[in-house]
Amino acid sequence: MNIILFGPPGAGKGTQAEILVEKHGIAQLSTGDMLRAAVAAGTELGQKAKSVMDAGQLVDDDLIIGIISDRIDEADCKNGFILDGFPRTVAQAEGLDKMLVEKGLKLDKIIEIVVDEKILFDRIETRAQATPEAQRRADDNAETLKKRLSVYHAQTAPVLPYYAAKGVLNKVDGMKSIDDVANQIADYLK
Numbered sequence: 001m002n003i004i005l006f007g008p009p010g011a012g013k014g015t016q017a018e019i020l021v022e023k024h025g026i027a028q029l030s031t032g033d034m035l036r037a038a039v040a041a042g043t044e045l046g047q048k049a050k051s052v053m054d055a056g057q058l059v060d061d062d063l064i065i066g067i068i069s070d071r072i073d074e075a076d077c078k079n080g081f082i083l084d085g086f087p088r089t090v091a092q093a094e095g096l097d098k099m100l101v102e103k104g105l106k107l108d109k110i111i112e113i114v115v116d117e118k119i120l121f122d123r124i125e126t127r128a129q130a131t132p133e134a135q136r137r138a139d140d141n142a143e144t145l146k147k148r149l150s151v152y153h154a155q156t157a158p159v160l161p162y163y164a165a166k167g168v169l170n171k172v173d174g175m176k177s178i179d180d181v182a183n184q185i186a187d188y189l190k
């Protein structure tokens with residue numbers, strides 16, 4: 001089962017991905033996590049990605065698709081995967097589709113977590129306050145969220161009609177409790 005979770009920054013994609021991983025034994029492929037790991041490791045990619053991510057911008061498409069392609073080949077993806085935070089543009093969606101076809105794979109479901117964006121600012125501030133400073137993400141602040149939302153609306157939101165036209169886009173109410181959102185997603189995956 002290969003799934004994409006969509007939604008603006010702070011919508012709960014990572015939380016729902018964790019639930020799906022545990023329930024279905026599929027791997028979570030968060031490009032953000034992969035890039036943050038590279039930043040933490042101080043790799044050349046990590047250094048390049050850090051300045052881009054801190055500014056709320058997007059990392060090069062070919063690089064990300066290559067990272068995902070290699071990751072899908074790993075053993076923990078044999079039962080499927082969840083993409084969290086990718087694709088962010090129609091060009092990335094097209095590149096992802098091409099790469100999956102080359103591997104003989106396809107996307108089974110695309111799920112959009114719909115939220116009230118005013119609440120996202122509260123969520124980001126709460127997450128930042130609940131996380132020890134040494135572990136806090138550099139992008140957990142209102143100013144960066146504002147930039148990321150702008151990028152989301154300009155570049156990522158246009159990807160949704162791309163998947164809707166393929167008949168694989170489903171929407172869930174992300175303003176519900178974590179369990180209720182998980183149950184909505186489970187209904188789509190039946």
